[in-house]
Amino acid sequence: MLSIEVSPPLIQKGIDKFIPLLIENESDRQEYLAFVEKINKLVFVGSLEERKGATVLAKALNIVFESFPNFSIDFIGNDTTRNSQNISTVRLIRSLVNTEHQDKLNFLGQIPNEEINYYLNRSMVGIY
Secondary structure (H helix, E strand, C coil): CCCCCCCCCCCCCCHHHCHHHHCCCHHHHHHHHHHHHHCCEEEEECCECHHHCHHHHHHHHHHHHHHCCCCEEEEECCECCCCCCCCCHHHHHHHHCCHHHHHHEEEEECCCHHHHHHHHCCCCEEEC
């Protein structure tokens, strides 16, 4: 069994295209490619508020989802009204992300600190 540990966000641009070439055993190479295919998750950790970049991220997600249509994002943290419109930041994020990408947004709310690593370890990129 091939064991690979991913620690977001330490990913060098493009390196993932060359790793399969370094794996000599075909079975291991296929297992690696299947593993990488499943890592299509982003995770945002922190209170959902404008000063923490949640709305800037929401706008950028339209570009991310166009380039990587299989990606989705988990938002971990309390919803707040700390934004320029004084409305639920979840509502504001949803209004900034294109309709066709709404199903890629997962709002988990606040979770215990000891559970955060579970989500980070299963994501391609962690955003704090």
